[in-house]
Amino acid sequence: MTTMPLSRAMAAENAAARPAPPAPSRFVRTRQQLFASPGAGVVTVVAALALAAILWPAIRWALLDAVWYAPEGAAACAQPGAGACWAVIAEKYAVILFGNYPYDEQWRGMLIVGVWIFWALLSALRFVPVRIRLAGWALIFVGSILLMGGGVFGLTPVGTDKWGGLPLTFLIFGGTVAGGLPLAVALALGRRSRLPILAALCTGIIEFTRGVPLLVVLFFAALILPLFLPPELNVNKLVRAEIGMIVFFAAYAAEAIRGGLQSLPNGQDEAAKALGLSYVLRLRKVILPQAIAAALPSLFNDIVRAFKNTTFFSILGLFDVLGATKIALQDPEWIRYTTEGYLFIFALYFVFGSGLSLYGRALERAHLTRLRKAGK
Amino acid sequence: MEVKAVSVSGLNKWFGQHHVLRDVSFSLAKGEKIVLCGPSGSGKSTLIRCLNGLESFAEGEVAVAGAILSQSPASLRQIRQMTGMVFQHFNLFPHLTVLENLTLGPVSGRREPQQQANRRALELLERVRLGDQARKYPGQLSGGQQQRVAIARTLMMRPQVILFDEPTSALDPEMVHEVLDVMEELAREGQSMIVVTHEMGFARNVADLVIFMDAGAIVETAPPLTFFSRPATERARMFVRQIGHDAHLEGVAVRE
Ligand SMILES: Nc1ncnc2c1ncn2[C@@H]1O[C@H](COP(=O)(O)OP(=O)(O)O)[C@@H](O)[C@H]1O
Ligand SMILES: [Mg+2]
Numbered sequence: 001m002t003t004m005p006l007s008r009a010m011a012a013e014n015a016a017a018r019p020a021p022p023a024p025s026r027f028v029r030t031r032q033q034l035f036a037s038p039g040a041g042v043v044t045v046v047a048a049l050a051l052a053a054i055l056w057p058a059i060r061w062a063l064l065d066a067v068w069y070a071p072e073g074a075a076a077c078a079q080p081g082a083g084a085c086w087a088v089i090a091e092k093y094a095v096i097l098f099g100n101y102p103y104d105e106q107w108r109g110m111l112i113v114g115v116w117i118f119w120a121l122l123s124a125l126r127f128v129p130v131r132i133r134l135a136g137w138a139l140i141f142v143g144s145i146l147l148m149g150g151g152v153f154g155l156t157p158v159g160t161d162k163w164g165g166l167p168l169t170f171l172i173f174g175g176t177v178a179g180g181l182p183l184a185v186a187l188a189l190g191r192r193s194r195l196p197i198l199a200a201l202c203t204g205i206i207e208f209t210r211g212v213p214l215l216v217v218l219f220f221a222a223l224i225l226p227l228f229l230p231p232e233l234n235v236n237k238l239v240r241a242e243i244g245m246i247v248f249f250a251a252y253a254a255e256a257i258r259g260g261l262q263s264l265p266n267g268q269d270e271a272a273k274a275l276g277l278s279y280v281l282r283l284r285k286v287i288l289p290q291a292i293a294a295a296l297p298s299l300f301n302d303i304v305r306a307f308k309n310t311t312f313f314s315i316l317g318l319f320d321v322l323g324a325t326k327i328a329l330q331d332p333e334w335i336r337y338t339t340e341g342y343l344f345i346f347a348l349y350f351v352f353g354s355g356l357s358l359y360g361r362a363l364e365r366a367h368l369t370r371l372r373k374a375g376k
Numbered sequence: 377m378e379v380k381a382v383s384v385s386g387l388n389k390w391f392g393q394h395h396v397l398r399d400v401s402f403s404l405a406k407g408e409k410i411v412l413c414g415p416s417g418s419g420k421s422t423l424i425r426c427l428n429g430l431e432s433f434a435e436g437e438v439a440v441a442g443a444i445l446s447q448s449p450a451s452l453r454q455i456r457q458m459t460g461m462v463f464q465h466f467n468l469f470p471h472l473t474v475l476e477n478l479t480l481g482p483v484s485g486r487r488e489p490q491q492q493a494n495r496r497a498l499e500l501l502e503r504v505r506l507g508d509q510a511r512k513y514p515g516q517l518s519g520g521q522q523q524r525v526a527i528a529r530t531l532m533m534r535p536q537v538i539l540f541d542e543p544t545s546a547l548d549p550e551m552v553h554e555v556l557d558v559m560e561e562l563a564r565e566g567q568s569m570i571v572v573t574h575e576m577g578f579a580r581n582v583a584d585l586v587i588f589m590d591a592g593a594i595v596e597t598a599p600p601l602t603f604f605s606r607p608a609t610e611r612a613r614m615f616v617r618q619i620g621h622d623a624h625l626e627g628v629a630v631r632e
Pocket of ligand 1: 418420
């Protein structure tokens with residue numbers, strides 16, 4: 001005999017779907033967040049006052065009292081009550097942006113900067129196919145080097161010792177990523193290889209490079225390496241330093257990619273094997289697209305860092321934007337306004353760096369959307 | 377003598393000191409179907425993974441459609457091109473659409489023209505009743521639909537034999553039959569296959585032979601009716617009683 005259970009349940013009386021009850025308005029929600037309790041209210045007010053106390057003088061100095069234009073020289077900035085002397089930028093922008101590059105040829109640098117920014121913006125648009133983006137970058141990169149160096153199409157040759165400013169920064173960065181990513185993939189795959197010597201070699205390169213500061217790598221590549229190499233192998237300093245940058249970037253990116261490889265379930269490679277695909281095809285079509293997509297967040301950290309690391313070139317006596325700014329601000333007339341000059345290039349780095357981060361996050365979001373579609 | 381779809385003789389495999397396949401020999405005639413069953417851990421997956429070289433083995437010989445498997449990349453590719461495999465967890469490529477999943481093997485691996493492969497893929501999707509899903513990504517499909525895509529992906533390679541490793545055991549119960557229906561249809565059309573499954577109804581309907589494994593060795597082989605009604609060994613008897621019981625509880629696996 002079964003006894004009646006004591007637990008109870010009831011069939012729903014009104015099971016028809018209906019819209020969710022209205023959510024509080026944005027204003028109400030914000031007020032709730034800012035003044036959730038008396039204590040929170042006090043913190044909000046104090047923080048707001050502190051912010052205003054910091055921001056107001058900054059705004060006065062940087063905007064309201066600033067001297068924007070001083071055709072008669074630095075004297076305009078020296079008047080009492082004058083704020084930031086942005087006139088120094090107007091005066092020195094050519095050197096800041098293009099370094100020691102011959103003045104008459106600076107249109108080349110301008111063209112390069114313009115084309116890079118244009119293509120970067122275009123690459124951020126979803127409807128431009130990846131193939132076209134990459135082909136464009138390859139073309140632009142090679143074109144930029146030819147244009148900077150001259151000696152072709154009737155352009156006056158300009159030695160790399162005269163290269164400088166923003167175009168040089170772009171070229172260093174572009175070369176680092178373009179050369180570093182393939183190397184990173186090779187190192188990551190090598191480290192996971194079943195061939196013990198290859199795996200040990202790749203692990204060694206990665207760990208050694210990650211274990212020393214970039215400055216040491218650059219000094220080694222630019223200044224010490226030539227002492228050991230036969231003179232015929234003595235490529236120029238810019239190229240040597242660039243190789244150092246590439247290896248340094250690749251060591252970090254390799255670990256990011258290795259993480260992506262590890263996140264892939266074994267079944268992916270097995271399914272590709274079961275279709276009779278060769279190793280290279282499995283990598284190209286199945287493994288790497290997924291591994292690199294999974295590695296995007298950390299990969300973009302490394303890419304943004306590579307952009308900021310271009311500043312190290314100034315220490316080697318190569319004039320990237322930072323190095324160029326340093327020479328520009330040595331002019332005794334304007335030397336008091338170096339702060340403004342540096343703030344300007346900080347802003348420049350901030351714009352490019354956060355642009356890169358934003359782009360990375362957009363790629364990541366696109367990938368996540370696809371994964372959500374893929375039910376992961 | 378006719379060439380067998382698959383023939384295996386004296387297969388022995390160890391994982392370290394663990395002897396997981398013990399002197400396994402059997403053959404599958406063209407157009408026939410073998411159902412492989414046995415308790416968990418008895419070596420069924422390992423055995424069929426040896427047949428297309430996903431696992432290597434220490435002793436014995438495996439041949440697919442007369443081609444002997446060696447561990448050289450060329451031989452592995454040759455065998456795998458002739459051998460389809462359907463996995464328990466589908467293993468579709470999540471970054472590719474359903475259509476791209478199907479055409480990757482033929483177009484990239486065999487240089488079949490893209491258009492021709494697309495046409496064949498759409499026909500096959502129609503056959504597994506997914507004609508309207510070609511542009512979706514795998515994650516947008518249910519488990520049963522994903523497994524049918526996986527079957528179509530395998531069929532694209534026109535395999536001599538298809539290996540199924542528990543194709544329905546990761547599925548929600550209500551989706552099991554849609555996959556089994558597709559497999560039964562394939563079986564009727566004369567596709568050679570080896571299926572690891574505990575679906576007794578499926579085995580009864582399509583298997584020419586049931587192979588029962590335990591602890592890495594073949595213990596008993598018989599036609600399905602004999603095997604399920606009068607198992608010869610005690611171990612098989614226990615196993616049949618066990619899965620019969622489970623099937624009864626779930627109420628879906630035993631279908632007349
Ligand atoms: N990669 C592996 N390494 C070590 N042992 C394994 C591995 N794969 C399977 N085994 C062992 O081999 C035996 C057979 O496994 P498996 O073929 O998966 O059995 P089944 O598919 O019949 O459940 C089990 O004891 C399992 O633990
Ligand atoms: Mg198994």
